[in-house]
Amino acid sequence: MIKQFFDRLRQTQVGKSIFRRNYGDSPKERMLAIRGNVFLHLHPTKTRSGAVKLGFTWGMGGITFLLFLILTLSGVLLMFYYHPNTRDAYMDVKDLEFTVPFGMYLRNIHRWAAHLIVITVMLHMFRVFMTGSYKPPREFNWVIGVMLLVLTLLLSFTGYLLPWDQLGFWAITVGTNMAGATPFIGHEGPFGPELGVTAYNDIRFALLGGSAVDSNALLRAYIWHCIALPLIASILIIVHFWRIRRDGGISGPN
Amino acid sequence: MIVEIKKTSELNRLKNPSRRRLFLTVAWSGLAALFLGSAAAFGRFFFPRVLFEPPSKFEVDKPSGFLFGSVDTRYKDKYGVWIVRDEEDRFFALKTVCTHLGCTPNWIESRNKFKCPCHGSGFLRSGLNVEGPAPRPLDRYKIALGIDGKIVIDKSIVYRGVPGKDSDELYPKSVLKV
Numbered sequence: 078m079i080k081q082f083f084d085r086l087r088q089t090q091v092g093k094s095i096f097r098r099n100y101g102d103s104p105k106e107r108m109l110a111i112r113g114n115v116f117l118h119l120h121p122t123k124t125r126s127g128a129v130k131l132g133f134t135w136g137m138g139g140i141t142f143l144l145f146l147i148l149t150l151s152g153v154l155l156m157f158y159y160h161p162n163t164r165d166a167y168m169d170v171k172d173l174e175f176t177v178p179f180g181m182y183l184r185n186i187h188r189w190a191a192h193l194i195v196i197t198v199m200l201h202m203f204r205v206f207m208t209g210s211y212k213p214p215r216e217f218n219w220v221i222g223v224m225l226l227v228l229t230l231l232l233s234f235t236g237y238l239l240p241w242d243q244l245g246f247w248a249i250t251v252g253t254n255m256a257g258a259t260p261f262i263g264h265e266g267p268f269g270p271e272l273g274v275t276a277y278n279d280i281r282f283a284l285l286g287g288s289a290v291d292s293n294a295l296l297r298a299y300i301w302h303c304i305a306l307p308l309i310a311s312i313l314i315i316v317h318f319w320r321i322r323r324d325g326g327i328s329g330p331n
Numbered sequence: 332m333i334v335e336i337k338k339t340s341e342l343n344r345l346k347n348p349s350r351r352r353l354f355l356t357v358a359w360s361g362l363a364a365l366f367l368g369s370a371a372a373f374g375r376f377f378f379p380r381v382l383f384e385p386p387s388k389f390e391v392d393k394p395s396g397f398l399f400g401s402v403d404t405r406y407k408d409k410y411g412v413w414i415v416r417d418e419e420d421r422f423f424a425l426k427t428v429c430t431h432l433g434c435t436p437n438w439i440e441s442r443n444k445f446k447c448p449c450h451g452s453g454f455l456r457s458g459l460n461v462e463g464p465a466p467r468p469l470d471r472y473k474i475a476l477g478i479d480g481k482i483v484i485d486k487s488i489v490y491r492g493v494p495g496k497d498s499d500e501l502y503p504k505s506v507l508k509v
Binding site: 247278283 | 383432434449
């Protein structure tokens, strides 16, 4: 009955302007229905039965992508109640938790998804290694995957500072001090001071936007976390998926 | 002879490029220069010229305002410095940053040493590292007597602690004798 209702809807002028082609049920028409749709055409029109063997694939790549989408959506929503300055940041997170409807739920979703995605990318990496799915012709995709791993960890690191609490502040202090101890580009690393690198022009200064973990550091972490890193990650994810499609879809047991 | 002709024409092509070759060379070089310039600007962009941080030079109390043989923690929160006056009436200024990974240690009067809450590094009153993962003594700042009789600290001049060495001996300038 519901099907008939929607069929009737599709016969109307408005319905026909949106759904312009009526596909039948032959294999060719089924494939065309997928290929002709802007959202669905990102998927392959056909998939091998080996692709769904969870014992082989674990599905961790797909779960990672799902978590990425959850993080993006929950992250965007969190941005509506967060000001990236040292005066407001901490109280904004507190206010979000206790005065905004579903605020605590939203914050928790974002935090849990962030922790889980680190675990799932590692499981995915482990699976790809164990099934030899990094071997030629798939070697470069593994490299893309490693870059995505680094981006995941950087996203975690930058996001951790945003609540401007003790955990985040000191984690970033330690992390940027490690950067400051890097050879050549850090003012406390070997060969750095000899090259004229000081606390005011080394890599740590560029990361923090200053010589201390202060308001500039918070703003920069915010921009890296919400704009720059997700953009780079999105581009690499697209390449990663494109490579998988081009190599014949997800690797399965022979 | 054919080889000679080929070589000569190769050289000729390099010496007298066609209009098309000339245009392409100039155009691609220009584009490359544009990209390199943009990349350099992009990198420079991340280093601000002006900082809104507290000034590095500041005054503290007159020498008589510090207790004999003590560590003064009054200026720890605001300026990140301990002013130490030892039994031989010498003053020095310790940087309140643990040399392990950068946390802020605490002065424990009862045990006569600084202890870092992060990983347990311990420092003597002179700043020498004696416990925990800290690899070197605490840094010191430049300390001097100001014109109006108050002690002046300059945080832009840091006497970096060297592993295994006494900062009193290594940096005689880090100690103020009044």
